[in-house]
Amino acid sequence: MKKLFLLLTILAGTVYAASAQYYNNNNNNTPTTKIGVGLSSGFAVGAASGAYPEAGGISVNFEFPINKSAVSLLLTTGYTFYVSQGGYSFGYYGNGFGASTYNYGSVASFIPVEAGLKIYVAPKVFLEGYAGASFNVNAYPGDYTGQTTAFIYSPGIGYSLPMGYSGKNRLDISLAYENRVEPGGGYSQIAAKAVWNFAL
Numbered sequence: 246m247k248k249l250f251l252l253l254t255i256l257a258g259t260v261y262a263a264s265a266q267y268y269n270n271n272n273n274n275t276p277t278t279k280i281g282v283g284l285s286s287g288f289a290v291g292a293a294s295g296a297y298p299e300a301g302g303i304s305v306n307f308e309f310p311i312n313k314s315a316v317s318l319l320l321t322t323g324y325t326f327y328v329s330q331g332g333y334s335f336g337y338y339g340n341g342f343g344a345s346t347y348n349y350g351s352v353a354s355f356i357p358v359e360a361g362l363k364i365y366v367a368p369k370v371f372l373e374g375y376a377g378a379s380f381n382v383n384a385y386p387g388d389y390t391g392q393t394t395a396f397i398y399s400p401g402i403g404y405s406l407p408m409g410y411s412g413k414n415r416l417d418i419s420l421a422y423e424n425r426v427e428p429g430g431g432y433s434q435i436a437a438k439a440v441w442n443f444a445l
């Protein structure tokens with residue numbers, strides 16, 4: 246209990262110090278709600294990495310500043326995929342009545358829905374963390390995974406670059422770890438992310 250209290254005290258102090266530094270050194274002191282569009286590319290780690298080594302995704306993100314602090318509430322959803330060893334391709338061959346399509350390899354597909362926090366520890370440097378649910382959207386519910394819905398979490402660290410004259414629109418570049426938790430191991434990855442945030 247004492248260790249938990251100490252950890253919460255340190256976290257609160259860090260957030261307070263970060264808030265003061267962030268708003269004293271940031272030219273744009275007004276927090277703004279933002280919508281973002283993100284792309285990610287990474288490599289799988291853990292149980293599924295042998296069969297599905299490559300990962301990627303797209304996302305839609307919402308950022309809601311919490312008063313005049315360095316902390317924002319985050320909401321995100323999108324599409325995450327893992328590509329089988331050797332890649333994936335599809336095409337069309339033949340003509341007339343003998344025509345058909347073909348595909349090589351496979352893709353494990355998921356839709357994550359998550360909430361989280363973003364903390365600016367310096368004017369342009371942030372820590373963020375998400376947690377939520379990951380939904381299996383493959384052709385059959387049991388494809389590539391033992392669970393149709395699983396817990397997912399993702400911590401990361403990044404750097405925020407202003408876009409445009411006002412500086413309210415920003416490009417966030419980050420490195421994140423993501424894990425879809427399943428018995429016996431799930432899908433996890435280390436990914437580089439780019440999110441284009443636009444003030445609302």
